[in-house]
Amino acid sequence: xxxxxxxxxxxALTLDRVSPALKTARRRGRRAAALYIDLDRFKQVNDTxxxxxxxxxxxxxxxxxxxxxRATDTLGRLGGDEFVVIAxxxxxxxxxxxxxxxxxxxxxRPFDAEGRxxxxxxxxxxxxxxxxxxxxxxxxxxxxxxxxxxxxxxxGTYRFFMPEMNAEAMARxxxxxxxxxxxxxxxxxVHYQPKFAVDDLRLVGVEALARWxxxxxGMIPPGDFIPVAEQTGLIAAVGGAxxxxxxxxSVEWRRRGLPPLPIAVNLSVRQLPDxxxxxxxxxxxxxxxxxxxxxxxxxxxxTMMDNIRQIIPALRRLRDAGVSIAVDDFGTGHxxxxxxxxxxxxxxxxDRSFINDVEDDADSAAIAATIISMGRQLGLxxxxxxxxxxxxxxxxxxxxxxxxxxxxxxxxxxxxxxxxRFGDGAAWxxxxx
Numbered sequence: 222x223x224x225x226x227x228x229x230x231x232x233a234l235t236l237d238r239v240s241p242a243l244k245t246a247r248r249r250g251r252r253a254a255a256l257y258i259d260l261d262r263f264k265q266v267n268d269t270x271x272x273x274x275x276x277x278x279x280x281x282x283x284x285x286x287x288x289x290x291r292a293t294d295t296l297g298r299l300g301g302d303e304f305v306v307i308a309x310x311x312x313x314x315x316x317x318x319x320x321x322x323x324x325x326x327x328x329x330r331p332f333d334a335e336g337r338x339x340x341x342x343x344x345x346x347x348x349x350x351x352x353x354x355x356x357x358x359x360x361x362x363x364x365x366x367x368x369x370x371x372x373x374x375x376x377g378t379y380r381f382f383m384p385e386m387n388a389e390a391m392a393r394x395x396x397x398x399x400x401x402x403x404x405x406x407x408x409x410x411v412h413y414q415p416k417f418a419v420d421d422l423r424l425v426g427v428e429a430l431a432r433w434x435x436x437x438x439g440m441i442p443p444g445d446f447i448p449v450a451e452q453t454g455l456i457a458a459v460g461g462a463x464x465x466x467x468x469x470x471s472v473e474w475r476r477r478g479l480p481p482l483p484i485a486v487n488l489s490v491r492q493l494p495d496x497x498x499x500x501x502x503x504x505x506x507x508x509x510x511x512x513x514x515x516x517x518x519x520x521x522x523x524t525m526m527d528n529i530r531q532i533i534p535a536l537r538r539l540r541d542a543g544v545s546i547a548v549d550d551f552g553t554g555h556x557x558x559x560x561x562x563x564x565x566x567x568x569x570x571x572d573r574s575f576i577n578d579v580e581d582d583a584d585s586a587a588i589a590a591t592i593i594s595m596g597r598q599l600g601l602x603x604x605x606x607x608x609x610x611x612x613x614x615x616x617x618x619x620x621x622x623x624x625x626x627x628x629x630x631x632x633x634x635x636x637x638x639x640x641x642r643f644g645d646g647a648a649w650x651x652x653x654x
Contacts, residue, residue: 234297235295235297235298235299235305235307236357236358236361238295238297238307239255239307239357239360239361240356240357242295242307242309243350243357243360245309246309246310246311246350247350249310251309251310251311251312252311252312252313252316252317252349252350253307253308253309253311253349253350254307254308254311254314254317254320254347254348254349254350254364255305255306255307255308255347255348255360255361255363255364256305256306256307256308256317256320256321256324256345256346256347256364256379257299257303257304257305257345257346257347257348257361257364257365257367257368258303258304258305258306258324258343258344258345258368259302259303259304259343259344259345259368259372260282260302260303260341260342260343261341261342261343261344261372261376261377262341262342262527263275263278263279263301263302263341264302265527265528265531266278266339268494268528268530268531269528269530269531270334270335270337273335274334274335274337274339277334277335278332278334278339278341279302281332281333281334282327282328282332282341283296283298283304285327285330285332286304286306286324286327288327289323289324289326289327290306290320290323290324291308291310291320293308293309293310294306294307294308294309294320295307295309299361305361305364306320306324308320311349314347314349314381317347317349317381318347318379318381321345321347321379322379324343324345325343325345325377325378325379328340328341328342328343328377342376342377343376343377344368344371344372344376344377344378344379345368345371345378345379345380346363346364346365346366346367346368346369346370346371346379346380346381346382347364347367347379347380347381347382348360348361348363348364348366348367348381348382349381349382363382364382366382367379367380367381367382367383368380373448393449396445396446396449397449397453397455399435400433400446400449400450400453400455400459401455403433403435404455404458404459404462407462408433408434408435408436409431409432409433409434409459409462409463409466410431410432410433410434410466410635411429411430411431411432411463411466411467411470411636412429412430412432412633412634412635413427413428413429413430413470413484413633413634413635413636413639414427414428414430414626414631414632414633414634415427415626415630415631415639415643415652416428416485416604416624416625416626417624417625417626417630417631417651417652418623418624419605419614419617419618419622419623419624419625420618421651422630422651422652422653423649423651424482424643424649424650424651424652425483425624426482426483426484426485426517426624427482427483427484427485427639428484428485428486428487428519428626428633429463429464429466429467429484429485429486429487430443430463430487430633431443431447431459431460431462431463431487433445433446446459447459451489451491454491456489456491456492457489457491457492460486460487460488460489460492461492461501461502461505463486463487464486464502464505465505465508465509467484467486467516468484468505468506468509468511468516469509469511470484470636471484471509471511471512471515471516472509472510472511473636474640475512478646478647479640479644479647479648479649480647480648480649481512481514481515482515482649483514483515483516483517483545484515484516484517485517485518485519485547486516486517486518486519487518487519487520487549488502488518488519488520489520489524490520490524490525490527490528490531490532493528493531493532493535493536494531495531495534495535496534496535496538497535498535499535499536499538499539502518502539502544503538503539503542503544506542506544512543513542513543513544514543514544514545516544516545517544517545517546517547517567517568518539518544518545518546518547519547519548519549519570520532520546520547520548520549521548521549521550522548522549522550522551522552522553522572523550523553525548525564526560529560529564533563533564533565536564536565536566537565539565540565540567545567545568546564546565546566546567546568547566547567547568547569547570547604548561548564548566548568548569548570549570550570550572550573551569551570551571551572551592552571552572552574552575552588552589552592553572553574561599562599566601567601567602568601568602568603568604569592569595569596569601569602569603569604570603570604570605570606571589571592571593571603571604571605571606571622572606573606573607573627575588575589575592576589576605576606576607576608576613576627577607577609577613579612579613579616580610580612580613580616586616589605589616589620590620593617593620593621593622594620594621597621602623602624603622603623603624604622604623604624604625604626605617605622605624605625605626605627606625606626606627607626607627608625608626608627608628608629608630609627609628609629610629611629613627613629614629630652631643631652
């Protein structure tokens with residue numbers, strides 16, 4: 222049976238071919254390897270250009286791969302945009318690396334798909350045959366684990382499977398399992414990091430940040446579970462829980478007579494697969510009877526630009542409803558002035574990597590100053606995050622940045638602590654009060 226799209230052996234047939242390849246390699250005293258290949262941005266092609274263009278791209282990629290592989294290599298399709306190469310007659314890992322390099326070189330050249338020049342960066346995981354008891358399924362599983370490591374590192378490269386990756390994979394599976402339980406059990410809490418006006422350090426807003434209160438492991442930081450939530454599709458549930466709690470807290474502060482305090486909530490592009498996906502977000506605001514003008518949704522620049530056509534309609538609907546839109550980690554992506562003018566955004570957040578070095582690195586200082594100036598000229602608010610010393614704050618004041626947040630001013634904290642430190646009857650106090 223053949224896969225009807227690229228004309229390759231399908232998953233079952235590919236698995237059937239791995240076992241004989243392993244036996245032959247062992248009998249001849251040679252090595253074999255499985256190279257698990259995944260297209261890094263194929264979903265973006267399908268979502269923005271359509272499945273016909275995606276199918277055309279796959280066909281051209283397969284033809285190019287066949288031309289780059291050796292006569293002894295077998296190419297199969299595992300499904301979707303995932304492929305595997307069974308490389309035989311290898312002397313060692315260096316031979317498998319050469320096969321991977323040949324594959325990556327193919328992907329570095331543009332393909333003309335339906336009149337469009339498209340690039341197809343790949344992530345490759347390599348598992349070498351070495352254990353006499355290892356079967357075909359285990360070899361592919363190890364190659365898949367290595368591919369995930371390559372993808373997590375930014376993609377466009379290859380990684381060899383290492384035994385310790387199994388431990389990492391098991392830990393990730395444990396987090397995924399517990400994460401699903403946490404969503405149902407309501408184990409997420411929200412901490413708030415204050416944002417202050419740079420000129421006089423008035424409290425002008427907060428950023429809502431998810432924290433996972435695990436019943437056995439205690440408080441788990443977002444860096445340990447947000448990537449897993451992204452990869453498993455649970456980010457919508459986690460993000461929804463944070464949004465609901467932030468809106469509930471906003472209403473609670475209003476009920477207590479405190480002045481309106483804008484709240485920024487991080488949004489994943491996975492929560493905006495199409496224009497209608499913004500409706501649940503707006504529904505939460507309505508259900509909590511919150512003011513949409515006090516909500517700002519933050520999306521990282523890189524993911525926003527990678528999914529620009531997909532998310533613009535949803536962002537416009539949110540903006541029309543009164544919600545503010547911020548571009549997070551600005552300066553690290555590839556957005557242009559033309560795109561910035563088209564996007565319904567209100568705020569730029571300078572990536573902390575530039576702020577870290579403004580005192581010592583002229584290039585970082587120039588980039589940060591340019592972003593501030595550009596934001597002001599476009600009528601946008603500019604926020605600098607990661608402020609850790611007085612020198613950085615002084616730089617922002619000299620260049621007219623609007624807002625700042627960072628450990629120098631205040632760390633993320635529960636709502637009760639925020640009120641105790643910065644609430645004063647019917648007012649919010651300054652950072653240095």
